[in-house]
Amino acid sequence: MIRSFWAIAFNGFREARRNRVTLVLAFFAGLLLLSASLITDITIATFDRVLIDIGLGGMSLILVLLAIFLSSSLLSREIERRTIFMVVSKPVSRGMFLVARLAGNMLTLTVLQVLMCALLLLEFWSLRTPITTPTLLAMGMLWFELLLLSSLGFLMSSFAGSMTSAFVTVSMFFVGHLSGDIYQLAQRSKNVALKMLGTTLYYVLPNLERFNLRGQASYGIVVPARELLSSAVYGLAYSAILIWLAALVFGRRDFR
Amino acid sequence: MTRNSLELEGLSKTYRLGFWLSRQVKALEGLDLTIEQGQVYGLLGPNGAGKSTTIKIVMNLVRATSGTARLFGKPPTDTETRRQVGFVPENPAPYEYLTGREFVQLAAHLGGVPRAEVARRSMEVLESVGMGRAADLQIRRYSKGMIQRVALAQAVVHRPPLLILDEPTSGLDPVGRRMVRDFILEERKRGTTVLFCTHIIPDVEALCDRVAVLVNGHRVREGRVADLLTAAVPQMELVIEGLSAERLRSFGRTLDDVQQLEARLLVRAADAEAQALVAQVLQAGGRISSMQPGKFTLEELFLQALSEAKHGTVGGEIL
Numbered sequence: 283m284i285r286s287f288w289a290i291a292f293n294g295f296r297e298a299r300r301n302r303v304t305l306v307l308a309f310f311a312g313l314l315l316l317s318a319s320l321i322t323d324i325t326i327a328t329f330d331r332v333l334i335d336i337g338l339g340g341m342s343l344i345l346v347l348l349a350i351f352l353s354s355s356l357l358s359r360e361i362e363r364r365t366i367f368m369v370v371s372k373p374v375s376r377g378m379f380l381v382a383r384l385a386g387n388m389l390t391l392t393v394l395q396v397l398m399c400a401l402l403l404l405e406f407w408s409l410r411t412p413i414t415t416p417t418l419l420a421m422g423m424l425w426f427e428l429l430l431l432s433s434l435g436f437l438m439s440s441f442a443g444s445m446t447s448a449f450v451t452v453s454m455f456f457v458g459h460l461s462g463d464i465y466q467l468a469q470r471s472k473n474v475a476l477k478m479l480g481t482t483l484y485y486v487l488p489n490l491e492r493f494n495l496r497g498q499a500s501y502g503i504v505v506p507a508r509e510l511l512s513s514a515v516y517g518l519a520y521s522a523i524l525i526w527l528a529a530l531v532f533g534r535r536d537f538r
Numbered sequence: 539m540t541r542n543s544l545e546l547e548g549l550s551k552t553y554r555l556g557f558w559l560s561r562q563v564k565a566l567e568g569l570d571l572t573i574e575q576g577q578v579y580g581l582l583g584p585n586g587a588g589k590s591t592t593i594k595i596v597m598n599l600v601r602a603t604s605g606t607a608r609l610f611g612k613p614p615t616d617t618e619t620r621r622q623v624g625f626v627p628e629n630p631a632p633y634e635y636l637t638g639r640e641f642v643q644l645a646a647h648l649g650g651v652p653r654a655e656v657a658r659r660s661m662e663v664l665e666s667v668g669m670g671r672a673a674d675l676q677i678r679r680y681s682k683g684m685i686q687r688v689a690l691a692q693a694v695v696h697r698p699p700l701l702i703l704d705e706p707t708s709g710l711d712p713v714g715r716r717m718v719r720d721f722i723l724e725e726r727k728r729g730t731t732v733l734f735c736t737h738i739i740p741d742v743e744a745l746c747d748r749v750a751v752l753v754n755g756h757r758v759r760e761g762r763v764a765d766l767l768t769a770a771v772p773q774m775e776l777v778i779e780g781l782s783a784e785r786l787r788s789f790g791r792t793l794d795d796v797q798q799l800e801a802r803l804l805v806r807a808a809d810a811e812a813q814a815l816v817a818q819v820l821q822a823g824g825r826i827s828s829m830q831p832g833k834f835t836l837e838e839l840f841l842q843a844l845s846e847a848k849h850g851t852v853g854g855e856i857l
Contacts, residue, residue, distance in 0.1 A: 285647055285650075289644055293633070293644055296635070297633065297635055300635040363631050364627065365631045365632065365633055367597075367627040367630070367631070368626075368627065368632060368645070368689070369648065371597040371625040371627075372649060373617045373619075373649065373650065374648055534601070536553070536601060537599040537600065538553070
């Protein structure tokens with residue numbers, strides 16, 4: 283069973299590696315990160331801060347786009363192209379297939395993230411920008427956001443088409459970064475129903491701001507370990523629920 | 539005791555379609571089928587008869603609305619049971635970013651081939667289907683026939699005792715069809731049970747021990763191919779010498795067809811009529827130079843079954 287899991291996961295990694303969109307995005311990510319130093323020419327006093335901001339922001343944007351692109355089309359594409367027939371008919375449970383495909387996706391994103399981080403750190407080192415703990419923490423916490431978005435994309439593509447999945451996942455990305463603001467706004471309202479709605483949305487929708495430590499990295503603020511741990515557990519638990527829901531839906535589907 | 543490879547009991551499937559799932563299409567109704575080990579079994583039927591639905595239920599791709607399917611005595615949802623099955627879907631779609639070798643190796647890993655044997659066994663089956671030289675080309679560059687060969691290779695790489703093939707010869711050129719037929723015969727020699735569905739009748743006649751004819755989700759015929767053809771012989775064919783056609787007609791028998799072949803008459807008549815006609819011809823001084831059952835093919839049996847079922851529509855019964 284473990285062998286089947288890794289066979290499917292590595293196959294997913296191989297698929298992404300041979301996918302032109304992944305390669306083009308990875309190439310542009312490299313260009314974006316390297317060009318960050320050119321943009322910083324406009325500033326002298328805050329050179330390090332701008333470099334960290336642009337570097338981390340660029341990396342985050344490219345990886346989030348890739349996470350949405352890879353996850354939201356994966357299952358629906360397998361079903362539309364009927365490639366799934368020859369895999370799900372093997373001695374592999376549907377749940378395991380789904381988790382293994384997600385693992386393959388995360389393996390691709392992790393490898394790309396490690397490469398981008400290495401490139402960015404090399405750039406920092408060559409431009410004598412200090413490599414601080416907050417910067418490294420911001421890089422690490424991004425992984426949990428990618429996991430959560432990938433799980434959401436998987437859940438969507440377990441029952442919807444590629445376009446719908448991508449649209450919903452992108453929307454959830456924006457909403458997820460604004461859920462704190464939605465909560466704050468609702469709390470200021472005098473309408474009880476609106477207040478309740480805001481609170482419910484805050485607790486139900488993913489709070490992606492928990493994984494955004496780019497601001498802290500720019501200003502060199504170290505986030506307490508307890509807060510980091512709580513965000514990591516939140517990310518893992520939220521993703522686990524999404525994957526469980528995806529497995530539930532996927533397990534009941536007819537592949538016609 | 540013969541062990542059954544596959545048993546279907548009262549298998550039914552109704553698809554729910556539309557945004558509100560309010561439209562229903564009955565694809566299969568109360569199908570009973572038993573396939574013994576070592577048999578080559580054909581599921582014959584027009585498009586929309588329920589052949590692919592049956593196979594998809596057996597392969598756990600579609601859930602039956604009611605009834606049971608058992609592979610080697612266990613339900614298709616049992617993951618380990620599927621290790622004993624090799625499957626080729628209709629219009630197989632392997633991952634086109636992989637090479638043929640990589641795809642078959644993936645199937646070998648999933649099928650539980652011992653790790654040390656994966657590379658050797660994969661190459662062995664690829665060569666057996668004539669894909670040895672193209673094994674390292676990406677599947678996106680393959681022709682339809684080559685994809686079908688790779689699909690067959692991935693189905694047998696783990697040496698399953700049961701092979702399930704959905705329309706394996708559909709869309710192939712004569713060379714490809716011949717290859718698939720040889721492949722099935724080779725598997726039969728090994729003792730593999732083969733279930734395949736098709737609407738290509740000569741394939742069933744040439745390969746199958748038993749056949750079931752499905753029409754609009756119902757089984758309308760089932761049995762050994764030879765028995766079905768013998769039992770269904772509708773008429774006799776006689777060659778008569780020494781009598782004219784007019785004289786023959788004067789006997790007052792119901793003859794389906796009378797043709798003059800130089801000095802002989804070729805006569806087709808129902809079996810009972812033909813037996814009585816023989817005596818009359820001999821009495822009148824004629825000679826019977828040949829008498830044999832009229833040729834009856836599976837195609838005629840198939841068309842007869844279709845007309846008896848009185849279902850002219852295609853695509854399942856819409857409720």
